[in-house]
Amino acid sequence: MELVTLKVFDSPIEAHILRSKLESENIESFVFDEHSVGINMLYAQAIGGVKLKIRQTDSEKAWSILEEINNTKYTDDNENIIVCPSCGGNDFFTNYKSSKGTKGLLSTLASFLFWVYPIYQKNVLKCKNCDTEIDM
Numbered sequence: 001m002e003l004v005t006l007k008v009f010d011s012p013i014e015a016h017i018l019r020s021k022l023e024s025e026n027i028e029s030f031v032f033d034e035h036s037v038g039i040n041m042l043y044a045q046a047i048g049g050v051k052l053k054i055r056q057t058d059s060e061k062a063w064s065i066l067e068e069i070n071n072t073k074y075t076d077d078n079e080n081i082i083v084c085p086s087c088g089g090n091d092f093f094t095n096y097k098s099s100k101g102t103k104g105l106l107s108t109l110a111s112f113l114f115w116v117y118p119i120y121q122k123n124v125l126k127c128k129n130c131d132t133e134i135d136m
Contacts, residue, residue: 002056003030006066008049010095012038015050018066025065027058074125082134084127096126098133 006022009015012034022029032051037044044050054062073090074082083090099108099121110116124133 003053004056004059006052006054006059006062008051010037010044010049011041012050014095015052018052018069021069022052022054022062022065025061027054027062027065029054029062082125084130084132084134086132087127087130089127089129091128092125092134093128094125095123096133097121098124098126100133 006029007015007018009018012031015031015034019029019031030053032053033047034050036047037050074092074094076082081090082092084092098104104121122135124135126133
């Protein structure tokens, strides 16, 4: 049984969400390095993130499920499709880490000044067409 990596995540929670979707479609999947990253999130970059692996024989079906998930349009609480306020597009990068704004600037300066890692970042949707960031 040969395993292949389907996707790599920054957090174990995201990996388990996709794992549960795959298992609901009868695709057995395995999460690797979740405990190392769960103990210290800084390890995610060092060990290559949390890996979701599947059997090679299930890869075609799993890729089609992943593609379907990626092509789903983002909606707000009222089920309206989210569109970019600048260009009107609806194709976004998800979980984009943004440090724009006053909090990000102060956090970055404090991180350099005190030689610490915790830089303020928030997850936003980033438009693939015009790079506009939208708060989630």
